Amino acid sequence: MPRNKSYNTNDVLEKAMHVFWNNGYEQTSVRMLEKEMGINQFSIYSSFTSKHNLFVESLKKYREYVNKNVYADLLKPGARLKDLELFLNRFTEHKITGKKYKGCLVVNSTGEINPADDEVSVELNNYYMFNREMLKKVLSNSIEAGDISPETDIDKYSNFLLGVMQGLSVGAKVLPETQIRDFIKVSLSVFK
Amino acid sequence: MPRNKSYNTNDVLEKAMHVFWNNGYEQTSVRMLEKEMGINQFSIYSSFTSKHNLFVESLKKYREYVNKNVYADLLKPGARLKDLELFLNRFTEHKITGKKYKGCLVVNSTGEINPADDEVSVELNNYYMFNREMLKKVLSNSIEAGDISPETDIDKYSNFLLGVMQGLSVGAKVLPETQIRDFIKVSLSVFK
DNA sequence: CTGAATTCTAAGCAAATGCTTTGTTATAAA
DNA sequence: TTTATAACAAAGCATTTGCTTAGAATTCAG
Incomplete structure (x- = not known):
């Protein structure tokens, strides 16, 4: 009724x-x-x-949103290191288009929200864990494809890449393009 | 009067x-x-x-404060890569002591503050520029000491390290110790 | 001691905050 | 058509916000 x-x-x-x-x-x-x-x-x-x-x-919705609109290529079944490189370089796109990069909602919130706020903290963690799993998949795909050494410690390097992404989310908001590009270049050089 | x-x-x-x-x-x-x-x-x-x-x-005061209380060892005249390693590992200290890491005021503010707030943005940038100069000095000292190749591109690698520090400031707030350690380890491996 | 200058305390301001209540309107099962 | 149900719009609530004002207290040159 x-x-x-x-x-x-x-x-x-x-x-x-x-x-x-x-x-x-x-x-x-x-x-x-x-x-x-x-x-x-x-x-x-x-x-x-x-x-x-x-x-x-x-925050939950955000994860759904970026998976569809930002991480899509990286979540494709066979995504490899070259896809990651393309993805990371998108952190500089707004520098060319002139638009201001507003950052990642989760990283911004990690900075703003009181760490004692458990409900929010859990959701922030879920997001980072999900990213880490995505990166692990990219690394295992890259090993399979012969892009990187089969001895690559996937856990270790996914943790590294997660840190790089967190750094980029901060840096891309305030640093000039060249500095961001350097950061990406050197970061990816660890796989060579 | x-x-x-x-x-x-x-x-x-x-x-x-x-x-x-x-x-x-x-x-x-x-x-x-x-x-x-x-x-x-x-x-x-x-x-x-x-x-x-x-x-x-x-924010200005913060720069003064951390130079004295956090960056002191890294600002010493001859600071080298091993000092940087010690410094970065301090991002995991609170995990052992049990205290919550409240993050870097500047990185937190980079997430929270409206990018259109110019007065604040300038100060955030000043902070990052200062950090970058500090890292450049550490790198040139390291070259001089023979720790790293004399061909090391100081600009490029200081930009990388700045990104790593920004990533650590976010990650250390929410990630478990092992993940942070991995991030640091792989980051420093670029100099080997 | 006097008095101009500048501090202090403490009360007060309009506006904005997160949230609730009130009364009206639409819905669809009976 | 009736009627219980829930959604709606709009006004209202106490509290908190950033900031100001009014008046008493302290200082020290003259």
Whole structure:
């Protein structure tokens, strides 16, 4: 008998994610969310309980979003080192297009959020673990394809690459293109 | 004829810096600053104009602070690669002592602050530039000492190391010790 | 001691914050 | 058509925000 929702929960969640991505958690007010999600505060709270919970859900959504729109090539079944190189170099793309790189929502949040916030911390960790698994797959594919030595310690080097990606997420926001390119070049040279 | 200040501007600024470091910019309220700095809002505003300006001053103070308390060994005249290794491994210290690593104020702020905030952005850049110069010095010292090849491209490798430090500042907040150690090990292996 | 200068305390300001309540409107099973 | 149900819009809530003002307290040259 109830009235129907006039919005799709998944759609408005994705919109919320973008607001958090653009402004950070604290800088994002419920009024801003209201505006961008296109629904009013009552609906936000009845669907997502609290601003904090909406943020946690946004982090989950972010993982889904980047897997589809950013990591797609790297998640393809046979992705190898050359795909990783292409991917890393995309961290410099905005320098050419002139757009400002807003960084990775998860890395930004790692900087902003109180480490005692367990709900958020878990989600940040999930994201990094997922990235690490992706990198491990790329490395094992690269071994299989003969790109790198079969003796390569996949665990060790995936941890290295995860660190490189975290560094890039910070660096790409503030450093000039040449410095980022150097960072990528030297990082990948460990496989030669 | 005027009344004397009952506080030292430099002292209270350092206290403010720690509040920002512990809580981030947005999470820090003027009431918290009032409490920790030990002076009231009137004095804060008459000495530092605004919360935003106090933050910018805190970033400058932070550079001074870490040079003295964190980078000291790396800034010593003859600092070499082995000093850098010791320094990087300190990113894992808190994992042993059990304390939570609160990260680097500048890296945290790079994640939190709106990139359009020019005053802050300039200060973040100053910090990274200074770090880069420090790393260049370490590399040239290492060449001189015969630790690494005299053909080492100092610019290129200092950019790499800066990226590594940015990655560590993020990673050390959330990743387990082994992963951080792997990141450091592989990073330094580029010099072998 | 006097008095101009500058500090201090503490109260106060409008605006913004996260969240809730109220009353109306749409829905679809009975 | 009726009616229980849930979604809606909009106003309202207490609290907190960054910042200011008003008045008392302290200083030291004259």
